[in-house]
Amino acid sequence: MTPSQELSTAVTPTPNQARLGGNMGVISLVFTVMAFSAPAVAFLGFIPVAIALGNGVGTPVAFLACGVVVALVAVGLTTMARSLPNPGGFYAFISAGLGKTVGLGAGFAAIIIYYVACMSTYALGGIAARSIIADVFHGPALPWWIFAAVLWVIVGVLGYFRIDFSARVLTIFLGLELLLLVSYDVSVLLRGGADGLSLDSFHPASIVSGSVAIAFMFGVGLYGGFEATVIFRDEVRTPERTIPRATYAVVALLAVMYSLTAWLFINAYGPMAVLDVVTADPTAAATASIKEYTGEFAYTMATVLLLTSAFASTLAAHSFATRYAFNLSADKILHHSLSRVHHTQLSPHRASIAISLATFAGLVPLVLARIPDATVYGRLSGVYTYTFLLLLILVALAIPVYLIRHRRAAESVTKPVVASGVAAAILCIALYLATVNFELITGATGVLTVVLLLLIYGIVAAGMVMASIYRRKRPEVYARIGRDDTNLAGTDS
Template sequence: MSAASEAADAEVAMSSESSASLRGNMGVLELIFTVVAYNGPVVVFLGFIPVAVLLGNGVGTPVAFLVCGVIVAMLAVGLLTMSVRLKRPGGFYALITAGLGRVVGLGSGFAALTCYFVALLSAYALGGIALNTIIVDLFHGPKVAWWVWAGLMLVVTSVLGHLNISFSSRVLTVFLACELLLMIAYDISVLAKGGAHGIDFDSFTPRQIFSGSTSIAFLFGMGLFGGFEATVIFRDEVRKPERTIPVATYGVVALLAGLYAVTAWCFINSYGAAAVMDTVNKDLVGASTNSIKEYTGQFAYDAATVMLFTSSFALALAAHNITARYVFNLGADGIFPRRFGQPHERHASPHRASFALSVTALLVLGVFVAADVPEADLYARLAGLYSYSFVILLVLVALAIGIYLLRDRVHGKAVRPAAASLVAFVVLCVTLVLATKNFTLLTGATGTTKDVLIIMIWGVTLGGTAWAFYLKRNRAEIYNSIGRQ
């Protein structure tokens, strides 16, 4: 490369860095709701909690959720301590780069991008299925292919993704408020009516906590906290980030752990500890909706059917926003074309990154449709693939935070947050081993399909590290900017 070319690249990089700043005005509540919407609470209640009860530790499931919340909170302590010293956007990509170096950092950036992109695709698939169910079952309309509705969701999320994050956060706040009201109403109804045979606390006894498969319960429980890093990703788009981000991060973890643990406990009580296992074994799909209908009435049952779609849409919008910001950050660093890292002049949004993401999602969905992948299999496999890749990210970021804080003790008291992160790292390593061992259970994939999916996830991560080595040897100016350095 000529000296003139290097100088030109450096000038582009500096000008891009100076302009590559998103803007927004989200407060604590809006940020919490944006992140929690990514988890799709109604989706978790209707489809996830019964599965966790059946395959995990049964009646002891609420405790498993709480323990996972404690582990994530330990990781959040280190995350926030490190983010105070690294006041830059980029989420896990930036933090892992700072802790483990640019090579691993770029690999993690590619892994995070894949993780959230897969979550986006799974939300489109579930939303298409849910909307079709609403039209057929509630309004007795014609059955339409799921991908038609998924395409409609994609168009709407693309439009919202083009606008400022503050507008999307208001949309997510409305949807999430409805979901929370439904779940709170259900919990209160179960408790007020005394459940099936009176409210009991068997879920919190050692016999039930360690019943069934505690390892599978823990594996499912960790998946409930996906996207909590978004509080850091949106650093440039919140008011008073030094205050808003810590409050929102702890608020997200506490809300998710408390909401899901209480709802799981109420769900178990709605059938009774002695009967719930038999119920989920016989009717896994309808266990939650039937319980809603019995305790909260027909209106709540119909609302839950509708909210399965609205929750999927909120999840898709949140996943789109998070993924677009990863594309934006990789563009700002020069890993992707730098135009992807330029914000909209008026909306201060990652509009080009958002558009590129939408086009890519449309193409991938088109491949799924052409391959005639069964809709139920598609959602299950994508959701499981997301959970697996998310655990990989957590392992990397826990190690990165621990190493960075121990190395950077000169700034103050960092030993305790570092120790908490390293403890979380050990637990998460065990979780990753369990996830690999139980990959078929997570995704429903077997044989060659299972091997291909595992190779794909690890291949993307290793591909990112290989690209970092290439940049180090051939494009030092881009290599030096990896991780928003």
């Protein structure tokens, strides 16, 4: 028997191995994934800052450009998913394309980015809740971590149950966020903005003004989590149809929503005045614009929706991180108990509990360090965005390699290969510029910048080293890396 045959035999599933279960359709899956991008948070926080630090009035085009690049990756991702029906997300796809060593490094990075996303949105949710209590209801200004602890309990409970339940919760909250954005957009359109609707954002001079690199970085972050449509493969109806439709729908909706809202926000103040406004106070610029164009009630609701948006994003990030942990456990990389499937909920309940405990352990040092409230979310989200960009590059490189190696005689893979290759080239340039501007993206300075960069690449390197060790000393574990079979989950408990 050859070594490759031995590795293949090592991953043969047994009949009694359990799988996750669910009944999500296209809409539920789209809303679950879109909730992670937190539209209300993006509007109130990301868009004004992107305008201030990025390419100014040309920001809507930058967002559209990011959508096109992510769509190019999605073309290859969905094509690859047809011949690689695994629920491992980036971890599985990078392993299949670039090898198990790089794949395990990517798997570690994937858990970390959604783990960091959880912590950042817990902090944001706690700060938003404190603001509501103090400003709206004129209550005491309690520490943000008290409210974050309440959110932590709720997310932990929801994460324990079947994904369908969380999907319904996310659908409700995301629906409210979209209602706010649509109301704002329509109001600005009907009133014609401050000085009439201008197309300055689409002028070449505006597009290349300011820092295009920073604008692109903010834009890429808005599409985070789009690959989660693949992670939920075992928990949706007819995944062969649901996943491609949901993936394209998520990318298209995010591209239209954020670029349109950014363009209308710019026109709400006027292209000549908006830069001064967002530079003075980005967050106040968004809320004040909502108040002016949609009224006092919408302004109050925006404050509340900042909390619900942070909660929805946290719940989605928790679900993503949980499933990456589940997949790594199913492959025997993490402790085997994390791949246990609940006997009635068909949920990764053990992995969910582990992510909750790990998040709590991460939040405690943040609280004890007394990091200023205004910087907690920004720094953590910057680390997430940078690492997500790194993973996008790896998967964009993995897709053409896999498709060329596994091309069928009657199948043309030219379009997805070219699309992924173009995306990879653009993303590599973006990663270089992001590294150069890392301090601006994360808000970190001096030694902390170096520490964060070493931590990000160190996690990837740790996964690669571990894979190399498994290859030499435990080949049966090495063979499992990348979810080679969707039936590698643990047994019921």
